[in-house]
Amino acid sequence: MKKFWALFFWFWPLVAILVCAVAPSRGWWFPSAPLSTLGHQIDGLFYLILIIVTVTFVGTQAALGYALWKGATKGSTQKAWFSHGSHKLEIIWTIVPAFILVFISLTQLDVLAEIRVISKFPDSVRNAPVAEVMARQFEWRIRYPKPGQQLMNVPQPGDLYFVNEVHVPAAIPTMINLRTQDVQHAFFVPRLRVKQDAVPGLIIPVWFEIEKAGEYELLCAELCGWGHYKMKARIIADSPKGVSEYLTRLEQEQNEDGVAEVDASKEQ
C-alpha cells in the first residue's frame, strides 16, 4: 500500500504531461497561431516559459515521488536520516532559481515596451488612430473620422459610426483609441493576443499589426455586468484600399436620407 501511494504521486504528473502533450491536436490549445506581429513575440515568450516550467515540474514531481518511494521501501528497522538541512544545497537552490527568474523577467521587458510604451510604438501609428472603439454595456461602438480627416477625441460632425465591427488595415501597424462609455470593459482579440482594459475616464491607445486579411473575434474580458459574455464583435482586417472603400460606403450609407432617391425615380 505504501508503494501504491508513491506511485500515485508519480502517476498524476504523468497524466498531466500527457494531457498537455495531446492538447494541441485536440483543439485544447491556442485558438490559432498568432496572427499579429506582437502575437508571435508573446507566443515565443510563452513557449520559453513553458519549457522552463515543464522541466521544473517534471524535476520536482519526480523528486517528490522518489522521496515517497524511498520512504515506502525503507525497512521498518531503518531509521530516518537525521539532518537539519544543508547550507550548500540552500545556496544552490536559492541562486539557480533566482538567475532563471531574473532571466525570464529580463526577456519580457522589450516586448512589454513595444506593446505598451507609447514612445516605442511604430512611428506611423503613434498619433494616428484609425478608429475609436467605445465599449458600452453590452456592445462595441466604433467611431471613424470622416475620410481624409484625423480622429479627434471629441466626436466631430462627419464622423462615421458602426457597431460591433471594426475595420482596420492588414499588414501594416494600426492603432485604435480604446474608451468606455459606462463601466470597465476589456478589449480582447484572442487570435491577435491583444488585450487592454477600457477604463472609465481614460483614452487608451492600442496598437497591433494584423498579418493577414480576415475576421478576428473581439470579446470583452473584464466583468461588465450581466451581459458580459455577449459582447461579441469582430475585427475585419482588409487591405488599406478595402478599408477606405468600406469607409466610403459607410459614409454614403450614413448620409443617405432616402429622399433623393425617391425624387430621382419620379423625375424619370
Place this chain on the structure above:
Amino acid sequence: MATITPALETHDHSHADGHGHHEQTFIQKYVFSTDHKVIGIQFLITTVLMLMVGGALALAVRWQLAFPWESMPVIGKVFGLFHGEGGQISPEFYTMLFTMHASVMIFLVIIPILAGAFGNFLIPLQIGADDMAFPVLNMLSYWFMWPAMFCFAVSFVASGPTAGPGNGWTSYPVLSDLATASPSSGAAQTWWLFGLTLVGVSSMMGSVNYMTTIINMRAPGMTLFRMPLTIWSMFITAILQSFALPVLTAAGFMLVFDRLSQLLPTTIHSVFFVPAGIIVNNAAPTVGGGQPLLWQHLFWFYSHPAVYIMLLPAMGMVSDMLACMSRKPVFGYKPMVYSMAAIAGLGFIVWGHHMFTSGMNPALGMTFMTSTMMIALPSAIKVFNWIGTIWDGNIQFNAVFLNCAAFVALFIVGGLSGIFMAAVPVDIYFHDTYFIVAHFHYVLFGATLFGVFAGIQFWFPKMFGRLMNDKVAKVHFVLTFIGMNGTFFPMHLLGIAGMPRRYADPYLHGYLEHLLPMNQFMTISAIIMGFAQFLLLGNFFLSIFYGKKAGRNPWNANGLEWSAPSPPGHGNFDVPPVCYRGPYEYSSPEAEALGQDFILQTTAPPAGVKRTAVHH
C-alpha cells in the same frame, strides 16, 4: 511516554476540573467563551459548514458551464426561483453565483479557517501559554463573523432573490459603484461591502491578538527560533493582515460613501471612483472627478497580501506535519522562516500584477513584474525544503501525510503557472481567462485546502481527545485529489484556448464551442469532489463522539501542545511548560538515547547535560 513525563501523565484523568477555575455556565463555556480552544473550534465548525455553502455555489457555476441555460437542479425546487423560466437561470444570477462563491470561500472559509480556527487553537498551545493575550477580544473576533455572515446573507436577497451581489469578489467600480450599472449593483452591493468590512474587523482583532500573544506569552525557553513553523507563519500572517487590512477597510468605506451619495445626495457627496461624463444605462452623465483605477490599487494592496494570508499558515502547518510524519527535522528551518518573511515582504510590492492590462503606467508594470517573479524564489526554496524534509524519512503513510504531500505536489503546479502570469506580455493573453482560475485554485484549493484537511486530522485528537478515522480520510483524500485535478487542471487548457472567465455562456463565441465536452468532464469531476466532502463532514462529526480515544500524543510529535492533555482543560497545561529545544528533533541522538524517535520540547535534558543548541 510515561518514561519521559511521568509527572504530567498522572494528571491525565482529571484535566477537566484540575485547574481550580470558577464554575462556568454552559453559555460561558461553549457559546460566548473566551477560551482560545473553544473559539478555535467554533471558527473551525463555522468555516467547514461555510465550505459546503461555497462549494454548492461553485457547483451551480459548474452546472451552467457544462449545461448552459438548462434547468438547474435544486435552485427551482428548493429555493423556488426561475419557475417562470423553466429552471433556466438568468445571466445576472450567474454573476451572483461566482461572486458569492469567491466571497464565501475567501472571506468566510479560507481566511477564518487558517487564522481563526488553527491560529486560535494552536498559538497558545504551541508556545506554551494558557490562553491568548486578550481573551475577550478573541471572543469578539469570532462573534464579529456573525454580523458579517448576516450581511452576506442579506446581500443575497436585498435586491430580490435573483439579483444578489454580482460584480465579482473584486467589485471593480464603476460597475459596483453606480446602482444603475447592473441589477446586482443595488442594495445587494452595499450589504456585501458591509459584510466585507465586518470580516475585516474580525480579522484585525485576531491579528492584534496573535502578534501580542506570540511576542509576549511564549513559555520559558521558547526562543523565536524554537517556535514551530506554524507559529512563525501565524505571526507573519498577523503582521501582513494588520498592515494590509486598514487599506481595504478604507477603500470599502470610500465605495460605501460613493454608493450612499446616490441615495442621500444632500448629505453625502463623494465620487472617489467615478469619473465625469459616464453614462450608465442611459442615465444622466455623472459629474465628479473620481478614478476607478484607485479602487484597483487599494483593493489589491490588501488582496494581494491576502493571497499570502490564505497560504502562509497552511505552509507552516504542513511543515510541522511533514516533519512529524517523516520522523525527521524540517529541512532548513531558518531558510523556511526567512522565505516566509520574504514572501510576506515581497507580497506588499506585487499588487500591480493584477493590473497588467488595466492601463496603468507600463513602467510600473515592469517593476511589478520583476518583484512578482522574485516572489517565486522563496516559494521555490520552500518546495525544495519540503522535499528535503521527506527525503529519506521514515514516512508514515497516513491521511495526514498524504494530504501534506498533495499540498506540496499541487502547490508546485500553482506556483509554476504563476510564472506565466507574472510575465506581462504573456499575461496580456492570459489575463482574465481560465488560466488564472486554474492558477489560484491550485494554490487555494490544491495547496491551502489540502493543508487544512491534513491539519484537521492532525490536531483533531488535541481538540476532541479522539482520532478521526484514517481509512475514511484516505478515501476522502483520493476522491478529492482526483476530483480536484479533474476540475482544475483542464482550466489551464481552457485558458490557453482563450476562454474568458465570468462568462455565463462562453459557447456563444464560435472558437470556444468545441470546449463544451471538456467543461462537462470538469463539472462531473467537481461534483465528485463536492460530494466527497460529506466524507470529511461525516468523519469529523462522528469522530467527535465515536472516534478512537487518543492519548496526549497520538502522533509521537514534539510540540508543546502534545504535552498537554487531550483535550486540554481551561488553562491548557498541567504545569506551565518549559521549552528545552527546537520543535523538530525527530530521530535525534537525544531522542534515541530515550529509545524513541521523538523528543518533546518539554523533555528536560538529563541532569548534568549542558543545554545544547543542536537546532540550527
